Amino acid sequence: MADKKIRVRFAPSPTGGLHLGGVRTALFNYLFAKKHGGTFVLRIEDTDQGRYVKGAEEYILNCLAWCGISPDEGPHNQGEFGPYRQSERKARYLSYAKKLVQLGYAYYAFDTTEELDLMREKFKSSTNPSPQYNALTRAEMKNSLTLSEDEVTKNIESGIPYVIRIKIPSAENIVLNDMIRGEVIFNSDEVDDKVLLKADGMPTYHLAVVVDDYEMQISHAFRGEEWLPSAPVHILLWEYLGWKNQMPQWAHFPLILKPDGKGKLSKRDGDRLGFPVYAMDWTDPKSGEITKGFKEMGFLPQAFINLLALLGWNDGTSQEIFELTELAEKFSIDRIHKGGAKFDFEKAKWFNGEWIKKSSANDLLPLVKKILETNNIYSSEEKIVALIPLVKDRCQLLNDFYTQLAYFFQDPQEIDLSAIKAKWDESKSIFLKGWIEELKSTSEWTSIKLEDSFKQAIASTQLKPGELQLPLRIMLVGGKFGPPVFEIASLIGKDSTIRRIEHSLTLLN
């Protein structure tokens, strides 16, 4: 076992957008694989044809690629353990389910939905509001344990729908050894006879996960904490199928929680509180509704995985900024927390700001260019790349580059005159008009020269430089932000500078 090759998997269901928690699960799997020179497998768990959403698989791949954590093996890069979509593995599950029946560890059940509801109604009490299909109730149901062999065969042959359920033993302790939580003990009496094979012939998660983890030789099975209660079913299955000594090591990750209230983070929380929950934009193929993703919100993939990695894990030092390769070196399962972490969008933005500061102008160029272009600003790469260092410290999200850069390319659409008006008087207008005249004849248009000229001109008046520098900024950029004013003036050029000042002057009259 110790020399077993490290193989881990990320096994999402293609049912919609890829949740932040899902990306973190994928990331932790990836990091573990990289750290130990193992293989990171992608398996598509598409056994629920009712919830299957077209395009979701492709989308998941794209999200992983954007994050830089593409799988080593999966439906799009087949290894020797394919197929990697559960829907394409259907026949295998059936044969294992039948084997379990033969062995007496599972049984056929013919109960209809109505009959199940009836049973639950019948056994419902104040002390037991949700009765289970288990040792107590299965004796009263229609299954191969209560029916004669003939009846069972007849039922199956005549096409009556059936499921196969696991027969949970009574009064047994089932022990899970979790890499994060240690020993967790379940009493089998609390576990119900879970459906293994559905009436449509598809396996449920419970059967599929153990069959596939076995066949794909998964060495470590990591998943979210929401799976902890069903772990005993899986452990039993490993045992009943005779694979107990090949069972992977388990670890259940803590959940990512809502920032405010309680409960795990959902897409709705993002909509409600104004931040993304999905990795990338997700368009629902039925409704056409678009749900915002981190990518489109202006996150750098490096920042996104960095923030995710630090949600429930840290390396024990106070370091917070890590790149992927460094994470892969330092990652370890035993430094993962047990408790869930509330998601804090403010901190997420801080991570992104740090990564923007860390990135070079050249790295940022294509992204910034694209943002400008979606806002109808087209410019040369030379110009953009020169401008980026001036403003990148002021940007937390990539989209901030638009506001920070737009006035270099076009006159501000809105000018915050209210900030000027309060202390405005005629003497200031007169000064600026005079200064503009001076500028018109200036041949050397540099920020140093402009600043000199401005200060000299103002020295001959009663005004102080500070009284006019802010108004000048607002006239040029539209608001109180951006790099030093004279630098801006030098970059936008003489015509624009003069035009913008004149325009504001007329507005002030």
Add this chain to the structure above:
RNA sequence: GGCCCGUUGGUCAAUCGGUUAAGACGCCUCCCUUUCACGGAGGAAUGAGGGGUUCGACUCCCCUACGGGCUACCA
């Protein structure tokens, strides 16, 4: 209701029996800056409660409280 998991500032968190209980985000003050940021210096703010064990508990054990997950022919 039952079962399981969890609980250090508002949030992310270090500590693995002995510390003035780190650090970060956010917030506040100041410096730098005649803008906004960045940067720098400070500040407020934490061991859920109660019992044990121990010379000594945030750290180990028990109880309580609180929070979460699960309780589908969904994953």
